[in-house]
Amino acid sequence: MAHIPRLETHLSLRHLILLDAIAREGTLLAASQSVGLTQSAVTKALQEAEATIGTQLFDRTNRGVRATQAGEVLIAHARLVLTQLRHAGQELEDLRSGSGGRVAVGVLVSAAVSILPTAIAAVRQQRPKLAVKVIEGTNDVLMPLLRAGELDLVIGRLPAFSSGSGIAEEMLCEDYAQIVVRKDHPLLAQSGLTLASLIDQPWILPRQETSLRRQIDEGFRQQGLRAPANIVESVSILTNRALVLRSDYLAVWPVQLARFEADLGLVQALDIPLPTTHRPIGISTRRDARLSPAAETLITALRGAASDHGAATAEGLK
Secondary structure, three states, rough: OOOOOHHHHHHHHHHHHHHHHHHHHHHHHHHHHHOOOHHHHHHHHHHHHHHOOOOOOOOEOOOOEOOOOHHHHHHHHHHHHHHHHHHHHHHHHHHOOOOOEEEEEEEEEEHHHHHHHHHHHHHHHHHOOEEEEEEOHHHHHHHHHHHHHOOOEEEEEOOOOOOOEEEEEEEEEEEEEEEEOOOOOOOHHOOOOHHHHHHOOOEOOOOOOOOOHHHHHHHHHHHHOOOOOOOOOOOHHHHHHHHHHHHHOOOEEEEEEEEEEEEEEEEOOOOOOOHHHHHOOOOOOOOOOOOOOOHOOOOOOHHHHHHHHHHHHHHOOO
């Protein structure tokens, strides 16, 4: 096996920037234009990087370039290094200017209604200049952003299976989901409702690849039932909310979202438990990564907000 030299002494920051640009733009010409260099300079830098690694980093095609397997590995690490340097620059600027810092957080719907807004409000009382970037999504979207350093942390229902090496998880409180319908839904006039009686109703369910969807399907299986077939698959809060309020769809929402809308008098939860949806809410971060003071402050506030959420959830389970 060929010896690979120590990359930290043979690859410069310039190499990393150019490799990221080539992968992002898809051609050497476009990459050179994006970084303000000549195409020959970009080509030379790529050749230097490939000579250092001892293998090809991009496949050349008549349509441009595409990263090889080795290229994808190096580019992923390059992007993480560049992201960390941007974060360092931001933190140094925050110290210089006396601002409140910056934090980027990914949130799943289970924490989007109560826990995260409560925490942000608490933190901004301490740090009025704190800049918070929030990206909402599912684990399959947010975890790659966390690994790449684009997010400082992710808050929401923890997946049933580990997110893998490099990710640290901190459990905060328990969560569960409820079946909700609009306030004047015809089902509310019926008694003795069960999952079996709801099979043929129109449903809004999360996508198949989400943890919550797998838990819902398992709840039907445990009662010897097939999963509903008349469904809309969506994780868009606004779309799902509009469908529920304007039609006869049934939706499965995290308890805090269900309670929030019920308190507004817009929806009502059906008295049908979904025990398979019980999962902890927690915080995911990159293992061994240094968190900024702003991120640490937000995590502390999230713990406090989650404690209140957990107490309310436990009361609801009685």
